[in-house]
Amino acid sequence: GGENSNETAGAGSTSAAAENKETFTIGFSDFSLTAEYQAKLRDEILDYAEKTYGDELEFVVLDGESDSDTQNSGIDNLISQKVDLIIMVPFDAEQQIPAVQAAVDAGIPLLEVCLQTADDGLRTSFVGSDDTSSGVLEMQCLAEAMGGKGNVVYLHGPTGQDSEIKRHEGANQVLEDYPDIEVAAESVCNWDRAEAMTAIENYVQSGMQIDAIFCENDEMALGAYAAIEGTDLEGKIHIGGIDCISDALQAVKDGKLDCTVLQDAKLQASEVVEAAYKVLHGEDVEEYIEVPYQLVTKDNADDEYFNN
Amino acid sequence: MSNNEYVLQMSNISKSFSGVKVLDSVKLDVRPGEVHVLIGENGAGKSTLMKILIGMYTRDEGTVIYKGEEIKIRNTKEALDVGITMIHQELSPILEMTVAENIFLGREFKTKVGFVDQKKMKIEAQKLFDEVGISDIKPSAKMKELSTAQTQMVEIVKAVSFNADLIIMDEPTSSITDNEVDKLFSIIRRLTAKNVAVIYISHKLNEIYQISDSITVLRDGEYIATKATKELDKDELVRLMVGRELSDLYVTENHSQSNVVMSVKNLTNGKLFKDINFELHKGEVLGIYGLVGAGRSEVVETIFGMRGKYEGEIFVHGKKIVISSEKDAIKNGIALATEDRKGTGIFLGLPIRNNISMAWLNNLTKLGFVNGKKEKTETNIVGDRLKVKAASYANAVGTLSGGNQQKVVLAKWLLTNPDVLILDEPTRGIDIGAKAEIYKIIEELTSQGKSVIMVSSEMPEILGMSDRIMVIADGENRGVLEHEEISQLSIMNLIAKV
Amino acid sequence: MKEKNFDLGNFLRKFGIYFVLILMMIILSFLSKSFMTVSNMMNILRQVSVSGIVAMGMTLVLVTGGIDLSVGSMIAFAGVIGCTFAHPDPSYPLIVVILIGLAAGALCGLVNGLIVAYTGVNPFIATMGMMTIARGATLLFTNGRPINDLSESFQFIGRGTVGFISTPILFLIAVCIISALILHKTSLGRYIFAVGGNENAAKVSGINVKKIKIFVYIYSGILCGLAGLLLASRTNAAAPNAASGYELDAIAAGVIGGTSTSGGRGGVYGTIVGALIMVVLSNGLDMLNVSSYIQQIVKGIIIIGAVCIDQFSKGKDS
Amino acid sequence: MKEKNFDLGNFLRKFGIYFVLILMMIILSFLSKSFMTVSNMMNILRQVSVSGIVAMGMTLVLVTGGIDLSVGSMIAFAGVIGCTFAHPDPSYPLIVVILIGLAAGALCGLVNGLIVAYTGVNPFIATMGMMTIARGATLLFTNGRPINDLSESFQFIGRGTVGFISTPILFLIAVCIISALILHKTSLGRYIFAVGGNENAAKVSGINVKKIKIFVYIYSGILCGLAGLLLASRTNAAAPNAASGYELDAIAAGVIGGTSTSGGRGGVYGTIVGALIMVVLSNGLDMLNVSSYIQQIVKGIIIIGAVCIDQFSKGKDS
Numbered sequence A: 001g002g003e004n005s006n007e008t009a010g011a012g013s014t015s016a017a018a019e020n021k022e023t024f025t026i027g028f029s030d031f032s033l034t035a036e037y038q039a040k041l042r043d044e045i046l047d048y049a050e051k052t053y054g055d056e057l058e059f060v061v062l063d064g065e066s067d068s069d070t071q072n073s074g075i076d077n078l079i080s081q082k083v084d085l086i087i088m089v090p091f092d093a094e095q096q097i098p099a100v101q102a103a104v105d106a107g108i109p110l111l112e113v114c115l116q117t118a119d120d121g122l123r124t125s126f127v128g129s130d131d132t133s134s135g136v137l138e139m140q141c142l143a144e145a146m147g148g149k150g151n152v153v154y155l156h157g158p159t160g161q162d163s164e165i166k167r168h169e170g171a172n173q174v175l176e177d178y179p180d181i182e183v184a185a186e187s188v189c190n191w192d193r194a195e196a197m198t199a200i201e202n203y204v205q206s207g208m209q210i211d212a213i214f215c216e217n218d219e220m221a222l223g224a225y226a227a228i229e230g231t232d233l234e235g236k237i238h239i240g241g242i243d244c245i246s247d248a249l250q251a252v253k254d255g256k257l258d259c260t261v262l263q264d265a266k267l268q269a270s271e272v273v274e275a276a277y278k279v280l281h282g283e284d285v286e287e288y289i290e291v292p293y294q295l296v297t298k299d300n301a302d303d304e305y306f307n308n
Numbered sequence B: 001m002s003n004n005e006y007v008l009q010m011s012n013i014s015k016s017f018s019g020v021k022v023l024d025s026v027k028l029d030v031r032p033g034e035v036h037v038l039i040g041e042n043g044a045g046k047s048t049l050m051k052i053l054i055g056m057y058t059r060d061e062g063t064v065i066y067k068g069e070e071i072k073i074r075n076t077k078e079a080l081d082v083g084i085t086m087i088h089q090e091l092s093p094i095l096e097m098t099v100a101e102n103i104f105l106g107r108e109f110k111t112k113v114g115f116v117d118q119k120k121m122k123i124e125a126q127k128l129f130d131e132v133g134i135s136d137i138k139p140s141a142k143m144k145e146l147s148t149a150q151t152q153m154v155e156i157v158k159a160v161s162f163n164a165d166l167i168i169m170d171e172p173t174s175s176i177t178d179n180e181v182d183k184l185f186s187i188i189r190r191l192t193a194k195n196v197a198v199i200y201i202s203h204k205l206n207e208i209y210q211i212s213d214s215i216t217v218l219r220d221g222e223y224i225a226t227k228a229t230k231e232l233d234k235d236e237l238v239r240l241m242v243g244r245e246l247s248d249l250y251v252t253e254n255h256s257q258s259n260v261v262m263s264v265k266n267l268t269n270g271k272l273f274k275d276i277n278f279e280l281h282k283g284e285v286l287g288i289y290g291l292v293g294a295g296r297s298e299v300v301e302t303i304f305g306m307r308g309k310y311e312g313e314i315f316v317h318g319k320k321i322v323i324s325s326e327k328d329a330i331k332n333g334i335a336l337a338t339e340d341r342k343g344t345g346i347f348l349g350l351p352i353r354n355n356i357s358m359a360w361l362n363n364l365t366k367l368g369f370v371n372g373k374k375e376k377t378e379t380n381i382v383g384d385r386l387k388v389k390a391a392s393y394a395n396a397v398g399t400l401s402g403g404n405q406q407k408v409v410l411a412k413w414l415l416t417n418p419d420v421l422i423l424d425e426p427t428r429g430i431d432i433g434a435k436a437e438i439y440k441i442i443e444e445l446t447s448q449g450k451s452v453i454m455v456s457s458e459m460p461e462i463l464g465m466s467d468r469i470m471v472i473a474d475g476e477n478r479g480v481l482e483h484e485e486i487s488q489l490s491i492m493n494l495i496a497k498v
Numbered sequence C, D: 001m002k003e004k005n006f007d008l009g010n011f012l013r014k015f016g017i018y019f020v021l022i023l024m025m026i027i028l029s030f031l032s033k034s035f036m037t038v039s040n041m042m043n044i045l046r047q048v049s050v051s052g053i054v055a056m057g058m059t060l061v062l063v064t065g066g067i068d069l070s071v072g073s074m075i076a077f078a079g080v081i082g083c084t085f086a087h088p089d090p091s092y093p094l095i096v097v098i099l100i101g102l103a104a105g106a107l108c109g110l111v112n113g114l115i116v117a118y119t120g121v122n123p124f125i126a127t128m129g130m131m132t133i134a135r136g137a138t139l140l141f142t143n144g145r146p147i148n149d150l151s152e153s154f155q156f157i158g159r160g161t162v163g164f165i166s167t168p169i170l171f172l173i174a175v176c177i178i179s180a181l182i183l184h185k186t187s188l189g190r191y192i193f194a195v196g197g198n199e200n201a202a203k204v205s206g207i208n209v210k211k212i213k214i215f216v217y218i219y220s221g222i223l224c225g226l227a228g229l230l231l232a233s234r235t236n237a238a239a240p241n242a243a244s245g246y247e248l249d250a251i252a253a254g255v256i257g258g259t260s261t262s263g264g265r266g267g268v269y270g271t272i273v274g275a276l277i278m279v280v281l282s283n284g285l286d287m288l289n290v291s292s293y294i295q296q297i298v299k300g301i302i303i304i305g306a307v308c309i310d311q312f313s314k315g316k317d318s
């Protein structure tokens, strides 16, 4: 299981706590609720809060629609409504800072979960892990599977998005140790299965030697697999993804994907809700509550931990 | 009066558009087999009455009895179903479709598998053309390739081909010449012989006396009278329409001066026309006459910069000018009221005032801002002079009657105070009172030393107004008739000359 | 004689964009030796199938002078609804799944059509509203998660082959033929052109304009339903966020192919060429391993250029 | 007397959509007590500033019968180019940054305008091409990373206040006034309507149609430049992927406000109401804690409904 790092420390005094309310309203602003992982995270948060604290915590859930300005506007709206606390999954590391600032200015504590902004002095806490490590884990796995040499095709998420940038950084860090691995082609496939499938079909057609496909999320990994499924190349190309969505986990078990990386929505959810509860009750929380990424391969895919 | 005597009885018809009453208890009775003329000034409500009949507008009040039964027609399909068709004043062809497809739209011939039988449609369309002696229109041509006159003929053929019992013709001759008018009249005679009733709307009094059996007059949305044509002389008819006597229609005084304002040398434009030469004098009305398709419009449109590159030379006030766009022409004091009102004349959706000021706006602005007051006074002056009938100049031009739309086009160009005013079919669809008004304005302009070129297919108008006449046929200048040479015979001789 | 002249002119007009496509293919086959292979041609056809099918429906809508911005959402909606019945257990016959998917698309299309025909709301707004509504409904229905675990038989429609031709290609061909017949051979097709060419004239000729409008939106909806099923089958999951942005591609395919956005002019042959141009371009640039940022720039330039060439080949008369 | 009658009619026509906005605000203020507060009204105005500015430019383009799909990309492009000069070190005067941003937008607009005016390429394709090209160029220029580390002075234009009014609101007001003056008071505005109303008649009236078209696209580009700077300043970074999809919102604002997508009809007042309706709707639904999927459904329905009400208030004569 993940490390629990929520030791409590003495009394705190946030403005919210001072009011000593019975119920609290928490604004949850996710950068996109149409992305599968984010939808899952939202569900886990709402479930955990409901199960653990019942009516005590009420949520206002907003969709940032994958647009920085929209997300900031949403946070402004939350501030107008005078919510007691804000939990945010920021779309962009830089562009959401004004929203954090606005919340701080309004005296509303703000927690970040899953993704973080670049300014860690402002927010109350971040629950999650450095996205870079997920890129490292996946590329490490693929590099080993390739035997340290060969051609890798790299499928990107939407350009400019923070997790895309970090996962890419992580992958690059690993590649520095493997001079014999070459990135043969790169394509931006926007987390989308169909786009990934088209790109890989085209690369395969071009006659390019492909030994592995690095995908920045599972959807694209499954699209990449669909492109080679049933062709001569099936089983000859190593594919990895990130997120550990159920489809991908199954694909890992079936040997279709070499690996995926668990981003633990459940744990992120419980940690952030716990942290929120504490902050609302005037307790201090850690500035960085780590929920580490975990590599999932055929070897550990059946672990109960990944399957619920 | 037995019901059976009439095929159509409309009574007490009233209609208002946004609070303005345009028809007030109007009645119209039509016998089978007769040509019944509906006449009245522009905006009298003729087209509106007919549109009510075929279900394009709903009446506010009144009853319609057709073939002895009261009917309520809600849309044009129902009108077609009971045997009423209409040739609309505003032609509305479907430009991208072929002539045959337009004619048979809504009742296509089908092949055995149920597809549209294009071949049969072409053959049938050709048959219809052959019957009436139309030879210059190909059933497979697209509507957008046709001239206005040809489009009009297609609409006529289409309306007739439904085998209706009642055919409404709303100004069918406003854009065709005598040759086609003859064809139309023979069509009408054939129809009436088969007991088909025709409601005929026109501002051309000659035609009315030639073809009609009875006449109903409307004035300002009110019913005035119904008379047998035989019992109604022209003066009386005009008095009923206009509400007063109308003296001489044409003003024949010649204001020509000797100095040349504009001269055109060897003007040639591709295959449209070649080697056109003429001089235009100060204070002169130069008429241009020719049959449909002669290329008259093309000549004046080329002079106005609408037809791209040309060969030959154009001089204005003795100076050679190059005209590559309409703007150049306007800068040199030339104005052209085009024959295609809807296509190049008006902005249907824009207010009347903005339409009138459009070509003169530069002179109504200061630092780029439109001087609203000045615009208002100046447009009111020209508008009133032409008697544009409108509830407000802020209304869209599209809400005007056809004749009044034409007046707006003329008003636009009059406002620019041009040295050379070119008018292409200027009185198309204009009532007799307003026509007289326009002729008076032309006279006034020439007396002020302005020059006018008038392209017209109306022989009386050309004869009555022109100081000299240039005759064009097949894109060639067949000669210019001096004032004293002008007669119908001399014109026809020039056209026939090979 | 003139008759012939005219047909030649018409041929040249149409030829313009075909010429662009052929030119593009010739150039690409020189630049990349793997481009002009049978397997890559099949690949291209497979890739064009979904967007091509959607573009056919869009073409009919455009010809009436309308627009359908909701296609992407309808694809996702129909895919998700259809796939709810495409699990291996309980398993429904394939035809049921297909009919449900098509019905889901048709339903959205019907609503579009009714709004456009009866309320006077601009088609842009009406279908933009539907774009949002259908997407919201899809997300709500799936709670934002893709629907997976699809049956073998369902996978066939998007990934199977008949002979050596992939099933989506066959669907595309069928849709092309049906659309071409409707638009260019039936009286319904004439009315679609008439409504877009001059709505008043159509009305005056006794055509039921409302019915025609409703038809084209339903047709577009049904084709989106089919596209949604094919896409889900191809990618092995029906994602609620699938196919967003497809409306622009579909419209572009139509417009590149010579269909006017103001109605009355166009045709399905042009559209399929337009759709092919876009897919060939992507495919070719991928083959040449052009970086994706530069691909965007190149694509934009080539699409404008293609239409430019087409425009010039038509001469100045339009 | 008669003149008066008409003005009432005209007033009612325009009134329709204002009425919808007011109704919406009244309902929302009953449903949520935090809606009708000064701070939330300021909040709404701030939120409408970027989209409102873009919609103004779009309105002029729409009135000529054109369309500008490239606004989102131009916003990102101008933001990124402008912000390259907005770092604290080396620091350039604010006016230089602004001028560079506006120039970047104007440049894209100029290209749009030239293509539309001179090649006969449909504005949809021309600006869709530009949408892709400008986005690609932006990504290439930034290598996909946002540009941050912006100077204090730059932050002022998007986040500062003058008195108690935020600067973006002031920019919005200024753009509204300028656009209204251009469109409704100058001869240029008349020509814009003329070109959209009947291009041929406009030409025959001596109007330089090409120049007018080029102008509106440049104007749209310049406003996108401004919007790009405001957005970057508001979000404290210029992202290469910013503002995608803004074109639909801008067009919708115009169309909801009564501007016709086929040209010749419309106005900037309506557009600002249209933009407000969309922002108020989002804001209100957020306040009411409507779940985001249901929000989409509700938004779609209300936007269609708003235009419907507007349509009915206008009567049947249009």
Ligand SMILES: Nc1ncnc2c1ncn2[C@@H]1O[C@H](COP(=O)(O)OP(=O)(O)OP(=O)(O)O)[C@@H](O)[C@H]1O
Pocket: B017, B018, B022, B040, B041, B042, B043, B044, B045, B046, B047, B048, B049, B089, B389, B390, B398, B399, B400, B401, B402, B403, B404, B429, B431
């Ligand atoms: N759709 C409309 N909206 C508002 N007013 C209209 C509309 N249609 C016609 N009118 C008005 O009704 C009156 C009658 O118009 P109508 O077209 O019937 O005249 P008309 O007798 O046919 O004239 P003309 O000889 O010029 O064709 C005019 O004053 C016109 O402005």
Ligand SMILES: Nc1ncnc2c1ncn2[C@@H]1O[C@H](COP(=O)(O)OP(=O)(O)OP(=O)(O)O)[C@@H](O)[C@H]1O
Pocket: B144, B145, B146, B147, B148, B149, B177, B272, B290, B291, B292, B293, B294, B295, B296, B297, B298, B339, B457
């Ligand atoms: N849009 C067009 N496309 C093709 N040919 C045209 C077009 N307009 C006119 N023409 C042809 O040009 C010639 C002259 O046109 P038009 O009929 O306008 O001449 P006109 O002498 O002005 O006659 P009128 O004004 O009485 O119609 C005809 O042969 C006609 O068919």
Ligand SMILES: [Mg+2]
Pocket: B046, B047, B048, B089, B170, B401, B402, B403
């Ligand atoms: Mg009339």
Ligand SMILES: [Mg+2]
Pocket: B296, B297, B298, B339, B424
């Ligand atoms: Mg003519």
